[in-house]
Structure formats: structure tokens, C-alpha cells
Amino acid sequence: MREQIEGSQAVARAVALCRPQVVCAYPITPQTHIVEALGARVKEGSLAPCQFINVESEFAAMSVSIGASAGGSRAYTATASQGLLFMAEAVYNASGLGLPIVMTVANRAIGAPINIWNDHSDSMALRDAGWVQLFAADNQSAVDLHIQAFRLAEELSVPVMVCVDGFSLTHAVEGIDVPDQESVDSFLPPFVPRQRLDPDEPVTIGAMVGPEAFTEVRYLAHARMRRALDLMPVIAAEFAAAVGRGGGGLVEPYRLEGADLVVVAQGSVIGTLCDAIDELRDEGISVGALAVTVYRPFPVDAVRAALAGARRVVVIDRALATGEGGFLAADVRRAAPAGTPLHGVIAGLGGRPVTRASLRRCLEEASRGLLGELAWLDLDTTLIEKELAGLPGGTDVHAGPHAG
């Protein structure tokens, strides 16, 4: 049944349906509503015997999650931005130990300068930390992906990060179908750890591994991650069977039939992008979109297949590899058929709205072959030119931007 729910509340309900056993909370905008809602559910008793704990930092949130998961519990936490970076050491520890923790990242820019609004810098910074990364295009997909994340994590013994755009999804109220408990229970069995820290059958978790086996440990983690590419479509199909509708998979095509220009993107920009594509299609421009749902491991084959008919590719990145360009663009370049012109577009940094009008302008330029290899949506060029005058070779001896 579809209900009007705030994204964070919907994510909390999806996580609650997965019967987590330990939930760690540390406040950071725009994630906090999720753990607050879970705390309320623990209080009302509907999640018993789930334990909810307020910890002293994000570093503690991930570390407590690791302890809980090693002890055999289904562990969940949520964070964003600086919080994700602060827990980075423990994020690697969780994947290195093969613990199937699920974490929501309510995507937010990284400081300095401090900014609480949405972009993907946080997830991108930890894209190669050994976690599966799933990107939600809307709040329905956020709900569906969280439920599938627990299943994927536990089948592979790999932690999963579900990336949900801060504010534009977490604080947006949308019509969402939250599955019932019975369907979720039929899809997601109780957590059976491959190994647990238990004095009755003592094991050592986290022991030192030297040069003689470290490569093999990493190879095995790599192999488990790659399996996610085969498993995710299977899990999505089983999820569809359990709840009676689709949701999930590696990538999601939109009007790709006969598209000369294909736009690849991820996250909440997909909705706006699809609207822009509808308008451009009405005007006779043959354009389609590809949403990347599973970002790590990157579904190279699925993306390559989707781009087979494209004459030109545009990739929208909501994050910047400073001095380089887009992260997603670099991945798509690897997957695109050789010789296909590819344009990276940096858009929506630090919460700047990505409007349909701007996207249309950008895609019209692209379809006429006028877009550069790296383009910036709605860049204030007057400001940039003034500041660039201060760089070495410019008119000011003191390089760089200034405060005040």
C-alpha cells in the first residue's frame, strides 16, 4: 500500500522490517531522522530484542557495529559526510573482517568549507573500501535497496552501504510502498553468521596476517565482491517475487531504445533527468538515461551492454575528484565501447539544485557535439575568473581563495 512518508522514516521502516539486532546512533545531518525513528521503534518494543545505543562518535558507531556483527548480530548504523570519513578506519576493518553490516549514507558534501547539503563526495571517498555501494534514485528504491542490502551482505559476508541523497531524498515526502513484515520475512531469513565470536567455540577474529597470505586475503575479498554482480539481479528477482513488484538490479535503463545520446547518472538526479529526457524526446532529440544502482562493484558488463547503441555518452557526477573530474565518468569510460565520445558533467555540488532547465541546456549542447570532455553545470564563471587571477601567473602574488 502506498503511503506518503518522509524518506528517512521510510528507510527506518525498511530497516526495522529487517529485524536488526543492534543499532548504533550518532547524530549527523541529514541522517539523524533515520536513527531517531529506529530509537522510537526500539522504545515502543516493536523491534525487541533489538538494542539501540547512542555512541560517542561515528568512529564508535562503526566500531560498535563491528563488535555486534562479530558477536553474531545483525548490525545497522547510518551516517553522512564527515561522519563517514571519521569512521573510515573502522569501515575498512568491517570489510576486511567480512562482516555483513548495513549502513545508510545520507549523502552530503565534505568540508572544508563546511556544507550540510547533498552531493556524493562522502560515498565516493570510500568507494573502494571493500563495501558494496548501492545508490537509491528515489525513496521507493531506498526502501527496496535496504531490504536487499541485508540479504546481499549476509549471503556474501560483505558489508553494504546504501547511499541515499541527503535532504533531496532523506527529507522528501513521497508516495512509497513499504512491504509488509511477512513478505520481508519470506525474503530475508534470520541472520546466520558464517563465524561468530563465541567462547564455546573459540576463534580469533582480526589476527595479524603477514606477506605470506595478505594478498590471498585481499583476493578472496575481491572475489566475494565480484559475486555481488551475479547475485544482485537474482536477489532483485526474489525481492520482486516476495513483494509483488520490481526494484533493484545493477542498472536501470530509461528510454534507451534507439538513443544516440545516453546519460549515465546515479542518485536523486535520475527523476529530474528522466523529465528532461521526456521533453527532449518530444523535441526529436534521441536521448535516454542509465541509472547506476550498484556502484561498487562497478557493473562494467551491464553498463557496456546498455551503451552499445550510443553515439555519445554524458556522465553526471555529483562529486568531484579534485584536479581530475568525475568518479562515475572514469568508471563509465572503462565500460563504454572504444571510441565513443564521453563528456563528464560535474553537477549539484554542496546542494546546488540540478534543474531540468540546466540539464536540458547541457544535453542539447551535448547532442550538438558542443560539450567539452569535462563540463560544469551552472558554474559562476565571473567569480571563477576573479579568483583565478590570484593563481600563480595571475596578478596577485598570494595564491588561492581567501576568507572574508
Add this chain to the structure above:
Amino acid sequence: MIEAAPTEKRLLRLDMMPHMLCPGCGHGIVFDAMLRVLARRYETLDGVAFVAGIGCSSRVVGYVDSATMHTTHGRPLTFATGLKLARPDLKVIVVTGDGDGLSIGGNHLIHAARRNIDLTCVLFNNEIYGMTGGQLAPTTVPGAFTSTSPEGNHEEPFDAARLVEAAGATFVARAQSFRTRLFEEVFAEALDHPGFSFVEVLTDCTEYFGRTNHLGTGADLLFAQGREEPAVDADLATRPTLRPVPEKRTRPTLATGVLHRSRRSTLEEAMGLVGGAR
């Protein structure tokens, strides 16, 4: 009597007004008292630098017309340590909160105290994470409701002053937003003290702590401090939404004033950065 002359206005960035503090918040009262002390001591703030973390308390630093540095959550004391090593001549004032300074940055607080680095740290304690919407802090009193303790807090809070004293701070004081004169006195003494000086100031979050626990307005909270009643305790116990924890005061009456003072080498003295050749 508090001087009426608004000399502290010249220390403010008036173009940053209006400020972001909520009506009734105690932080503005404390900030105003800080400015009064600074206005009496300094014509300009050229020799003073402020370092702050993240949170409502830390935000006040943005309104001071001085060198101000805004750091990541919990790290102002570490940034300030680097600043003091680079510029031992500066008077460095760190503004932090109970979440910033005692939770995510608690480790740095005890180490700054242990090193006895010569700076002044003012910790605004409002017992809650205000900026993110009222979550449980390591200072929240037992039994109190927050957005992440809907069943009432189970955990014992930190006593920041005792913690910092035990870690080696050489000046430790506690004040209240209600008693601004006391705050002004201890803050001035802290600025004069050579070594790590720490002032905890009890201030109230009306929007989240006050509202969530049905404790009335900013004025109600302020006067509850002033009565030094089992402080807010009496109010808490009569509210139907609060379940008082048996045999436990909800908010113990805390000693205020200068709680500890001693003298030992500061980090800068021990490193030979001051009082001799560098």
C-alpha cells in the same frame, strides 16, 4: 552591577547579524559575557585567536571580529594546539560544547589538559546536541528525554570539570548562564592563568532539552539554575511525561566557581617556546 556600556559591540561582526541562536538559548548570554570580559581587556582582538568545533556553541565564534578558525567536529583543541606551537604569542580561546568537547572530541580534551598547553577552553554545556535537533549527549542527565532517548536516558553523564582536573588541567572553573558575573570573573581568571584553563558553563537548550522535557521557556530554565534547586529536578519530577528515576536526582546541584588551580610547566615552557630563546 554589569556595565551597561555596549563596548563589546566593537568586537562583533555586526554584518553577521541576526545570529542563529534560538530565542531563550543560554549561549547568547554566555557569549555576551565573554565579550564584556574581552572588551575590558582588549582595545582590539589583534592578539587573540578563537578556535571552535561544530555545534551551536562553536557557532558563536563566527560573530567575533577576530581571527577565528572553524574546525571539524570535536577537533578544536587539536587545531588550537598546532596554532599555539606556530604562534605561542597568541592568546588562544577555544569554544566547544558538550557534544563537541566531551563526546566526539573527548580524547583531545584530556590530552590538552595533560599537556597543560597555555590556552583557555570554554565548554558550553547544554546537555544535548542542539544543532542536529536534540539528541542524547554524554552530559544528558539520567531520565531526561531526547530524540534518541525516547525512553529516558539510562546513562550517567560526565562531570566535565572533574574529568579535566583529573587529566591534569591547572585551572578548572564552572559557571552558569544565570550568573554572568561569576562567569565573567572565572573567564577573566582563566585568561590570566598560565597553562590549560578550562571553564565549563551550564547553559540551557530551550528548543530541544527544554521543550522535549516540558521544562518551560528559556526564562524558566534560567531561573531554575538561579534557584540552585535540585535545579531542574523539581520541575522534571512533576511533569507527567517524565518518569523520574528513583533514588536519583535528575540534575544534581553542581559546585560553581574556581574548582581547581595549580601551577606547573606549560607545554610551551617545557618546549622552550616562551620565556627564553626559541
